[in-house]
Amino acid sequence: METILRDYSPKGVQFFYLYKALAHPDLHGYITPVTLDERMKHIREAKRTLGSQIPWLCDTMSNELKHTLADAPNSEFLINPEGKVVARRAWSDPDALRKDLEEHIGRVDRVTQVSDLNMKTAEPPKHAPTGIVPRLALSERYRQLRAEPQFSKTKNPFYVKLRAEADPALLREGKGKLYLGFYLDPIYGVHWNNEAAPVTFEVFAPEGATVTPLKGRGPKVEQPADADPREFLLDAARGTATAPMRISFRYYACTDTWCIPLTQEYLVHWDADRDGGARQSGNPAANGPMRLLSQYDAFDANRDGKLSKEELPVPMQQRFSMMDANSDGFVDRAEVEVMVERMRNQGPPRKKR
Amino acid sequence: MRQALLLLAAAPLMLAQRMDVLPQLGSAGDNVVRQFESAAPAVGASFPGVSIFDETGKPFHTSTLKGRWTVLVSGCLT
Numbered sequence: 391m392e393t394i395l396r397d398y399s400p401k402g403v404q405f406f407y408l409y410k411a412l413a414h415p416d417l418h419g420y421i422t423p424v425t426l427d428e429r430m431k432h433i434r435e436a437k438r439t440l441g442s443q444i445p446w447l448c449d450t451m452s453n454e455l456k457h458t459l460a461d462a463p464n465s466e467f468l469i470n471p472e473g474k475v476v477a478r479r480a481w482s483d484p485d486a487l488r489k490d491l492e493e494h495i496g497r498v499d500r501v502t503q504v505s506d507l508n509m510k511t512a513e514p515p516k517h518a519p520t521g522i523v524p525r526l527a528l529s530e531r532y533r534q535l536r537a538e539p540q541f542s543k544t545k546n547p548f549y550v551k552l553r554a555e556a557d558p559a560l561l562r563e564g565k566g567k568l569y570l571g572f573y574l575d576p577i578y579g580v581h582w583n584n585e586a587a588p589v590t591f592e593v594f595a596p597e598g599a600t601v602t603p604l605k606g607r608g609p610k611v612e613q614p615a616d617a618d619p620r621e622f623l624l625d626a627a628r629g630t631a632t633a634p635m636r637i638s639f640r641y642y643a644c645t646d647t648w649c650i651p652l653t654q655e656y657l658v659h660w661d662a663d664r665d666g667g668a669r670q671s672g673n674p675a676a677n678g679p680m681r682l683l684s685q686y687d688a689f690d691a692n693r694d695g696k697l698s699k700e701e702l703p704v705p706m707q708q709r710f711s712m713m714d715a716n717s718d719g720f721v722d723r724a725e726v727e728v729m730v731e732r733m734r735n736q737g738p739p740r741k742k743r
Numbered sequence: 744m745r746q747a748l749l750l751l752a753a754a755p756l757m758l759a760q761r762m763d764v765l766p767q768l769g770s771a772g773d774n775v776v777r778q779f780e781s782a783a784p785a786v787g788a789s790f791p792g793v794s795i796f797d798e799t800g801k802p803f804h805t806s807t808l809k810g811r812w813t814v815l816v817s818g819c820l821t
Contacts, residue, residue, distance in 0.1 A: 472809065473808065475787065
């Protein structure tokens with residue numbers, strides 16, 4: 391996209407990324423912002439890590455534009471000066487976008503290559519070790535519940551954020567598993583101080599509902615500090631309840647220079663949040679590159695040992711140029727293995743508690 | 744070398760487009776496409792007017808995109 395910006399910005403085309411709800415909360419440690427100010431911090435973080443020159447717009451906290459644009463997490467629109475949609479894609483496809491621009495604006499004399507750019511990218515922040523407290527292995531079918539941080543009851547940011555999820559049985563039949571994950575927000579540079587008391591929570595179930603247990607406490611951790619989420623799996627039955635659950639949690643928010651005790655609350659509703667995003671799978675095989683590797687032969691329809699763009703499913707085709715590291719027009723097994731290796735190096739796999 | 748090339752190629756793209764978050768095969772990606780095809784503003788339609796924010800937090804209305812060709816790509820930090 392950056393090469394297209396360099397080529398078509400001088401021709402008067404304006405480019406924007408649109409920030410909206412996170413598609414993959416917990417990826418690279420980032421978690422869903424709960425205020426506009428936190429979204430601005432995320433935008434600055436995106437600019438820092440990507441090194442992109444493309445300006446950002448930011449959706450409302452209720453994701454009004456995302457909903458208006460049909461919720462696709464990585465859609466793309468080309469709009470003409472009259473404000474009409476000229477091209478649209480559910481998944482951004484830089485190759486196709488360049489062709490659109492060539493058709494409507496004209497070709498450029500020299501196409502900018504990625505190698506022409508001097509983009510300064512950076513890694514996501516890491517304020518304390520991870521991989522110390524084992525993660526729960528949950529099905530991808532869990533869905534985030536709609537949750538409202540109770541700002542009126544705290545003067546501090548939510549340094550730790552609650553992600554509440556329900557399994558399909560709880561959502562469909564009203565009785566099943568309720569996941570509570572307490573995640574440090576990396577934009578505040580905080581960590582768990584394991585020499586202080588661990589996080590504790592209490593669920594105040596509305597009349598008609600039952601949740602077991604109603605209270606919980608994070609594990610005792612030997613290392614002095616870490617940044618792993620504290621996760622709990624509860625049994626819940628909605629019963630006749632229509633009111634939300636109130637979940638209160640107490641923790642120490644700590645950096646290297648300060649540490650404060652906080653008690654904060656969320657109201658958690660019983661319905662799924664359409665903007666909750668998709669959890670990272672606990673099953674590595676379900677993630678893109680690993681799945682691509684495991685199904686490599688099945689994709690290779692003509693049995694030539696390499697994958698053409700046409701042999702890949704549509705959602706993957708728009709990533710083709712990124713997968714094709716040597717730009718020979720094909721993705722080969724070695725290229726997929728590099729992607730898988732990179733993904734494996736990002737952190738330890740989740741373990742079953 | 745190959746890994747370096749891959750990382751270089753990935754750099755200009757949004758985090759949402761990194762290889763470790765490739766859309767999964769099967770129903771999830773298909774559903775996104777189906778919903779988009781049926782509900783997103785169609786080619787030829789006016790881009791919707793919505794009040795949002797610029798990257799400094801100041802109010803921004805999408806109607807101000809008029810007057811120039813515009814590329815708008817949805818994304819986020821992850």
